[in-house]
Amino acid sequence: MLYTEIPTQRPVTPLLNAIDHPQQLRQLDQSQLEQVADELRQYILYAAGQSGGHFGANLGVIELTVALHYCFNTPQDRLIWDVGHQAYPHKVLTGRREQLPTIRSKNGLAAFPARDESEFDTFGVGHSSTAISAGLGMSLACRYQNKPRDVVCIVGDGAMTAGMAFEAMNDAVAHQADLIVILNDNDMSISCSTGGFAKHLAAIWEQGQFVNINADGDAVIEPHPEWAYTSRLHQSATQEADNLFKAIGFEYFGPFDGHDVQQLVQVLNALKQRKGPRLVHVYTKKGKGFAPAEADPIGYHAIAKQVVLVAPAKKKSAPKYSDVFGQWLCDEAAQDSRLLAITPAMCEGSGMVKFAKQYPERFFDVAIAEQHAVTLAAGMACEGLKPVVAIYSTFLQRGYDQLVHDVALQNLDVTFGIDRAGLVGEDGPTHAGAYDYAYMRTIPNLVIMAPKDENECRQMLHTAYAYEGPAAVRYPRGVGAGVEIEQKLTALPIGQAExxxxxxxxxxxxxxxxxxxxxxxxxxxxxxxxxxxxxxxxxxxxxxxxxxxxxxxxxxxxxxxxxxxxxxxxxxxxxxxxxxxxxxxxxxxxxxxxxxxxxxxxxxxxxxxxxxxxxxxxxxxxxxxxxxxxxxxxxxx
Missing domain, CATH: 3.40.50.920 (Rossmann fold)
Incomplete structure (x- = not known):
């Protein structure tokens, strides 16, 4: 069913209300799962409206989540969610249904899976691309301890672009680990997926055939029964694709319709009978079942609270720090053709949409690959250009080695715009930018600045850019103080307080x-x-x-x-x-x-x-x- 409004009253969900543990879900007849999925979608719409938070990704994995908990004996079997943006349905089906409207609030549920919150949250997450490594560790530990259990990693296609995911897959094949990877392919991370891997997935989907499991449990190649989705022509995938996963050494199955719960149950049950590293490719739609989110998956990645009991006090209009960064980026680029801008899949969050449209040949979204983003900038600086890396504080932690060895050690001219510094509120400890002063100020050659307001942020960004060496400006999430922003760019004296x-x-x-x-x-x-x-x-x-x-x-x-x-x-x-x-x-x-x-x-x-x-x-x-x-x-x- 396609919904067009977020309900303000709790929907009627009789089947869902009876599920306080996945064991109760598994007692249902398989024919009832579609109703469970529909009720779960209605409830997610309602609860997210109460709490705000991640939205589109959760709507996209509802059928997949139902099928996983129906087929696997959780928590004995391990489910590991990558990033955790899509774990709300998982929380509902594992005893936290009535608490879901408290998610992301003080003393409420965590925004992401958290081991101290539930035994069903097998691995705490918040950063992407960790699930396969963690799942492989669990699988090998179970093998060592002779504990038979299935280990299933659910990974989005956006998270697959990080090197860590491929490192783990390579190692899983080396150990011939009993590991199932569910590739949730929705052509998105927060933004649209980019790069060669996205094109590869598009080519697999568009070749018109898929790898199924027959009644004997054997892998068979069949014509795709029905094109449920429009062609992903923006990825320019027209030729028949080789299969990267098979080349690595994984058994590959799919691509399947990730919203067909009956087919998913059939596939997962058959997959459990096999051993070794297995990958199931499912195609889902971010925002599935809610018309506005399907039409605008980027805008509906997360939503604010829809129900406000007390009208908020009016505040002086002030720009977000990310918007200040984005405007500075355009202004600086207009007067210096050497400026190139890099982001690891944070175009919208870092305020770079305007720059990307205005200077497409100077904009580089490298997908979720923070280490690569930093060293890419180092390579550009070696050729006399002036790269700017827009990155969240919590994500720069992942590029720390590259910051030290590839940028600072060589004293290369790279500017870092570090967003979401300090506390970030509802996203919790996984996204807090609480450590960047500490991990950066020990690095030689690096200049570190922190603005008191949005105007000083603009001038500090110019200061960092004008400085001939590595420099970072660290600014918080949210809006500034409401001060007037000077359009003229003026460099501050390095190392001078006021x-x-x-x-x-x-x-x-x-x-x-x-x-x-x-x-x-x-x-x-x-x-x-x-x-x-x-x-x-x-x-x-x-x-x-x-x-x-x-x-x-x-x-x-x-x-x-x-x-x-x-x-x-x-x-x-x-x-x-x-x-x-x-x-x-x-x-x-x-x-x-x-x-x-x-x-x-x-x-x-x-x-x-x-x-x-x-x-x-x-x-x-x-x-x-x-x-x-x-x-x-x-x-x-």
Missing amino acids: IVLELNSQYDDKISILAFGSRVMPCLKVAESLAKQLDVAVTVVNMRFVKPLDENIIQQLAATTALFVTVEEHAVMAGAGSAVNEYLAQAQIVKPVLNLGLPDSFLHQAEHAQMLHDCGLDAEGIEQSIVQAWKKALQLV
């Missing part, structure tokens, strides 16, 4: 707040309150640069500072505050120092403001911590 506020300067002793990036603005509010409450001089410094650190301004402030405070939306351990501590120790400046930042723990999902409050990094928490530290400092005088 004093943005001085209060009660007539007093001898003062509190010096060294604020980094997103925490500058709340620190201005805190300073006003402290100056009145404590009758003390307060200076707020926008540090701007994490590396090189402005040591001169710290040294100058030290003469009159009774308490240094560092504030950052980053892990305290090894962060920007630690850089300040290191300088003070090296310069033998002995002063009380309060380092405020994220704790040494993984923080569960909640709204961004809630997370900041819980960490003491909103204005209220910062002020309370400084007042306590100031009282202790006075006792030492």
